[in-house]
Amino acid sequence: MPKQGELVLLISPRGKRYMRRVEPENDIHGTDGLLKMTDIMEAGYGSVVYTHKGKPYRVQRPALHDLVTGVKRQTQVIYPKDIGYICMKLGVGNGTKIIEAGSGSGSLTMALSWFAGDRGEIHTHEARLEFMNLCRRNLDWAGVGQNVTLYNHDISNGFLINDADALFLDVRDPWEYVRHIPSAVKPGAMCGFLVPTIDQVSSLLVELEKGPFDEVEVSELLLRKWKPVPDRMRPSDRMVAHTGFLIFCRHQEGLEEINAQKSLGTRERKQEAARLERLGLSSIPEDALCGGIGPVDGDEADDDGGLCED
Known part of the structure; x- marks a missing residue:
């Protein structure tokens, strides 16, 4: 059963989704009628509750995907299709120490916090105070972020943390900060970047060539869903196409000796x-x-x- 203070996801008969905090007075008023929060608390997850007009609403526990897509935005967010791959490539898990820069609205920060667990550490840097505060509000709203430390800091002067297991930059000109990465991460740490245009990718690759980085990868992820109709299977009319280029590399010392062989x-x-x-x-x-x-x-x-x- 939903507990007081938790987030609950409610889905209308027409598929409209509502995310609400479970508080006794937090009833939902709409064209379908009044939906009482006390009824939702009694019904429990995976069940159906009815408005006073008899309209059925599904009661669900929000998944990470729902939380990431439901954040309040003042900046462009990183999409779930990219977040999953980022977390895999960076090796985020319980106990990992991650440096992030470009907190923005906090969609990636939220996922990093989720996967890093109670023993992990997320250190996210944001130059603009209003975005840092927005990120913190979104983390609190989602019920995560206990393992996140936010810094109102311009990384042109370097990172405030070192000995990290991985690093991710979502900033406009990441090549300007590559020189600070080796002193911030452990040898062999994975590093990731997100940029929207191919010109930015080229500028970043030129900087990464100076080292010490290896295993450079440039990726673009496209998500196309299919209509789940067994006898008329076909792709959906819309898809999540280009949202950004992902660049990954590994901090690697001794590359000259390796390349010479x-x-x-x-x-x-x-x-x-x-x-x-x-x-x-x-x-x-x-x-x-x-x-x-x-x-x-x-x-x-x-x-x-x-x-x-x-």
Whole structure:
């Protein structure tokens, strides 16, 4: 049964969803009639209650998805389809210590708090005081955030926490802050970024090339639902398409020693020469980069099969 102070999700016969705090005086008044909170408390989760006009409402316990999509917004929020992948890539679990920057309305902060558990720590930095306060209100509203510390802080001066297990930046120009990451996270920590445009992705990748970062990944997640009609299955008319590019990498020391041992094909040699040129370093000799090993990570084969030219 819903307890006083909890959030409860009520769904009307037409599918409209209401999130309400369970308080005896918090009745719902609408076109379907009066829905008494005392009736909801007595009915319990997974049951049906009726308005005074006889309209049935389903009573449900809000899931994390409901909480994330139900936050009060003053900023663009991170969508659930991205949040799930972010938490998996960062390895968020009970006891993990996470640095976040760009708290915004707190949708990701809420999920990080949920997954990090009572032994975890979420340290979120927000430069604008009004957004930091909004994030805290949304955390309190959702009943999470006991493991979250909020900082009204501009990360251009660095992060206020170190020795973190993972880090995520949702800021306009993340490449400006990459230099502060190595001193804030543990060796081998996963780092993630969210940006909306491909130009921002390119600027970030150029900065990540300077190291010490490895296992760089750029992703875009699209969610298309299907209409659940057994004899007429087809995609829904709308989908959640582009909401942002996700970039992940791992903080990794000793990369120069590792790269020196790699055998590269033609394409990889050209890519390495371009990288060195961007970094203002001298190009390494062709024979030092020539190993005859084909591409990795699913890249297509080189025209010459990855063999060195005579």
